[in-house]
Amino acid sequence: MIWILAGTSDSYRLIEKLKENIDINIIATAATDYGKKLLDEKFAVKAIRKRLSEAEMQDFINEHAIKYIIDASHPFAEELSRNAILAAEKSEIVYLRYERKSLDLSIYPDKALIKVKNYLEAAEEADKFHRIFLSTGSKTADIFVENIDNFTERLFFRILPAEKFLKKLIKLGLTPANIAALQGPFSREFNQAMFKEYKADVLVTKASGNRGGLKTKIEAALELNIPIIIIERPEILYPQKFEEINNLIEYLKNN
Incomplete structure (x- = not known):
């Protein structure tokens, strides 16, 4: 199971590409009712609208047998990303960051x-x-x-x-x-x-x-x-980061 931290236009595009290219179940969380509705109706992905603490993230990982967290949240959702990194580390699963390329x-x-x-x-x-x-x-x-x-x-x-x-x-x-x-x-x-x-x-x-x-x-x-x-964007040390969807998909196929 892949857990997508959604809420940006990039996360929705990522979900579309994942569904097209990889045969794996996807669950997503969104911070707003609008985001949940979009995930449920437009992308046909099981979605939950909830802000989770680090401890709640660990429970979520165990409950849904998560193998990968793909963090596609907003670049300024600093607390969310840091919590997800720690939860993945403590749960011994893979955390991957997908982030839009910053403007030069x-x-x-x-x-x-x-x-x-x-x-x-x-x-x-x-x-x-x-x-x-x-x-x-x-x-x-x-x-x-x-x-x-x-x-x-x-x-x-x-x-x-x-x-x-x-x-x-x-x-x-x-x-x-x-x-x-x-x-x-x-x-x-x-x-x-x-x-x-x-x-x-x-x-x-x-x-x-x-x-x-x-x-x-x-x-x-x-x-x-x-x-x-x-x-400027928060300085977060991501374990693994991808700026291109194709590279992320290739990683998932090979791992």
Whole structure:
């Protein structure tokens, strides 16, 4: 049995390819109801919607006779990945990381990019600007709200149009004027229109990768001479990592 830690577009593409190429049972976990529904209905994979601790992961591995964990979660789901690595090690099974290739930031002018290690550093850098456009999601919004003065006049979040995300931002004291709830991906032109509409002085984003729309965001901001604060990916020592699905499938066939 293969256990897929799902929740990204890459994980869904991976599942499709696995079903086409390998005769093995697949079970997947997702962090949202939407992710579970997609796995159940579109990909016909047994899916469970639950966030698991490391100990719960070990129980899950034993209960479902897991042979491989394939971690295809978001590059910034740091806790999930670290727990999965430990659970696999303690259960003496194989952990494999499948991660979208990161965008090569060296192709852009250094002076235009402000690279930071975490959200707090991003908030501290963003505070040097007036109007701040964030495409970092709602999960870490409190860090920006708590560290930036007059946040209702300065912070503008673009998030997925899900009720729980909207509720979280409203609970933090943000208003509808601070929130753009939209489903991507977005073109360079659309990003530019949004940056102009919100009169953004700086963009804060994550180094998610090409599929996360990072390239179009950077190019849109550069053309408008808007500085970009980029939160770099967490540094995780993965036991084995694959950036190409075909290489991962070949590994599974030979092992």
